[in-house]
Amino acid sequence: MPSTSVLSATYGGGLLAAGLLVSAIVQPALAEDFQFSMIQPLACAGAINPLNLTVTALADSGNEITRQPGVNLAWRGGIAVQTNVNGLRGLSDVTLLSDGRLLLVSDLGFWSILALSFDADNRLSGLTQVHSGPLKGVSGRNLCEGAKSRSDAESVTRIGQDRVLVGFERNSRFLLYKLDQPDRLGAAQQRLDAPPGVEQITNQGPEATAYLGDKRLITFSEGVKEQVGERAAHVGWISSTTAADWQKLYYERRDRLDPVAATVDGDRLLVLERAYFRDENLLRHRLVALEINALAAGSLVPSRELAFITSPTAVRDNLEGLAVIDLPGGGKGLLIVGDDNAGAYDQRTALLLFQL
Numbered sequence: 001m002p003s004t005s006v007l008s009a010t011y012g013g014g015l016l017a018a019g020l021l022v023s024a025i026v027q028p029a030l031a032e033d034f035q036f037s038m039i040q041p042l043a044c045a046g047a048i049n050p051l052n053l054t055v056t057a058l059a060d061s062g063n064e065i066t067r068q069p070g071v072n073l074a075w076r077g078g079i080a081v082q083t084n085v086n087g088l089r090g091l092s093d094v095t096l097l098s099d100g101r102l103l104l105v106s107d108l109g110f111w112s113i114l115a116l117s118f119d120a121d122n123r124l125s126g127l128t129q130v131h132s133g134p135l136k137g138v139s140g141r142n143l144c145e146g147a148k149s150r151s152d153a154e155s156v157t158r159i160g161q162d163r164v165l166v167g168f169e170r171n172s173r174f175l176l177y178k179l180d181q182p183d184r185l186g187a188a189q190q191r192l193d194a195p196p197g198v199e200q201i202t203n204q205g206p207e208a209t210a211y212l213g214d215k216r217l218i219t220f221s222e223g224v225k226e227q228v229g230e231r232a233a234h235v236g237w238i239s240s241t242t243a244a245d246w247q248k249l250y251y252e253r254r255d256r257l258d259p260v261a262a263t264v265d266g267d268r269l270l271v272l273e274r275a276y277f278r279d280e281n282l283l284r285h286r287l288v289a290l291e292i293n294a295l296a297a298g299s300l301v302p303s304r305e306l307a308f309i310t311s312p313t314a315v316r317d318n319l320e321g322l323a324v325i326d327l328p329g330g331g332k333g334l335l336i337v338g339d340d341n342a343g344a345y346d347q348r349t350a351l352l353l354f355q356l
Contacts, residue, residue: 053081053082053083053085053088053130054081054082054083055079055080055081055126055127056079056080056081056082057077057078057079057119057123057124057125057126058077058078058079058080058350058352060075060078061075061078061317061352062311062312062315062317063309063310063311063312063315063317063352064309064310064312065307065308065309065310066307066308066309066310067306067307068304068305068306068307071306071307072354072355072356073287073306073307073334073354073355073356074354074355075353075354075355076122076123076124076327076333076353076354076355077118077119077123077124077125077353078124078350078351078352078353079124079125079126079127079350079351080348080349080350081127081348081349081350081351082348082349083349085112085132086106086108086109086110086132086144087104087106087110087111087112087132087133088104088106088112088130088132088349089106089108089340089342089349090106090107090108090110090339090340090341090342091104091105091106091320091321091337091338091339091340091349092105092106092107092153092154092155092156092320092321092337092339093105093153093154093155093156093209093261093320093321093322093337094156094321094322094323094335094337095156095157095158095164095263095323096158096323096324096325097113097158097179098158098161098162100115100325100326101113101114101115101129102114102115102116102323102325102335103156103158103164103185104156104321104337105135105153105154105155105156105166106153107151107152107153107154107339108144108151108342109134109135109142109143109144109150109151109152109153110132110133110134110135110144111132111133111134111135111153111185112130112131112132113129113130113131113132113183113184113185114127114128114129114130114131115127115128115129116128116325116335116351116353118328122327122328122329123353124351124353129183131183131184133184133185135151135153135166135175135185135188136185136186136187136188137150137175137187137188138175138187138188138189138190138191139187140186140187148170149170149171150168150170150171151168152168152169152170152171152205153166153167153168154167154168154169154205154206154207154320155167155206155207155208155209155219155261155262156209157209157210157211157217157263158211159176159211159217159241162178162179162180163176163177163178163179164176164177164179164185165177165192165209165211165217165241166188167194167205167206167207167209167219168205168206169205169206169207170205172194172198172205172206173191173192173193173194174191174192174193174194174206174209174244175188175190175191175192176188176189176190176191176192177189192239192243192244193244194206194219194244195219195221195237195239195244195246195248196246197224198221198224198237205221205223206219206220206221207220207221207222207258207259207260207261207320208220208222208259208260208261208262208271208272209262210262210263210264210269211241211264212264212269212292212295213264214292215240215241216238216239216240216241216295217238217239217240217241218236218237218238218249218262218269218295219236219237219239219246219262220234220235220236220237220259220262220271221235221259222258222259222260222274223258225253225258226250228250228300229300231252231253231300232252232253233250233251233252233253233300234250234251234252234253234258234259235248235249235250236248236249236250236251236259236295237249238295238296238297247297247298248297248298249295249296249297249298249299249300249301250299250300250301251271251288251290251300251301251302251303252300252302252303254286255275255284255286256275256277257273257274257275257284257285257286258273258274258275259271259272259273260272260273260274260319260320261319261320261321261322262322263322263323263324264292264324265289265324265332265334265356267291267292267293268289268290268291268292269289269290269291269292269295270287270288270289270306270322270324270334271287271288271289271290271303272285272286272287272319272320272321272322272336273285273286273287273288274318274319274320281313282310282311282312282313283310283311283316283317283318283319284308284309284310284311285308285309285310285311285319286305286307286308286309287305287306287307287308287309287334288303288304288305288306289303289304289306290302290303290304315348316346316347316348317338317347317348317350317352318338318339318340318341318347319336319337319338319339319352320337320338320339321335321336321337321339322334322335322336322337323335323337324356325353327353327355331355331356332355332356333353333354333355333356334353334354334355334356335351335352335353336351336352336353336354337350337351337352338350338351338352
């Protein structure tokens, strides 16, 4: 039977009505161990009184997964999260920090820093050390105070030891942050322009972004496609990390699926694609790999399909984020993050872990 942890806390004085930066310790099936502390008041209402957080360990992903020959992706556990903490709703992407914790961003304009917990069989079973707050602009202002177009975070990638780059759509751009405080994300240090043309796309900006480890960034928009010879292709862009000198590259588009997340795994770039098939009322996802040494400006890069994931109506996972992490006991795992769309469409906040 899946273990479930539930936190419900009420704070007086109207503090939560104004919103606050939340810090929590969450351990599976040990509700008496929950701890909460308020760090500082916020200007935008990112939490609700009472605050609720329920974490349920999943026996399986609930998705239909077709793996290609030679591809592992064995199930290593997962969790579903029900909460009114905005930093854990509307999740768009995740990146691994240098200390082994995770940073997640939300299209509601929030971030969360947290660690995963595992059961006796080394399967993902819960969260711990959860910290959450609003993304800030270069001025230090909370982005969630403004229009949705300013706060719609869609991608995040770590650059070096202590910097992270967050990509935004609607008002498409990147903000660079420095991790100079252990449990929070401060004001952005720099803005980088999105690739030419992407800044005009309403709801399909820099969805899949990764730092390649060689002083280059790569990003794909869910909405930009071109014909390359006789092939329909996704458009991506490569840039240095210090200037937005974006140059185009391409990889082949198949089955109407478009890129929504990317992460580096050794010498390859893993890309998660997604599409909603209205006639079947199904969300479908595909995981593909691109060789990093083939990622050059102007090239049409071949891709290798690793797995095809179908989210049935009963689950309806809207998978949006990817990170490669170290597994307890050894080996690498692929963490896939699902977006609950702030409670719409019966979707769930989910963290699903697979062996690479």
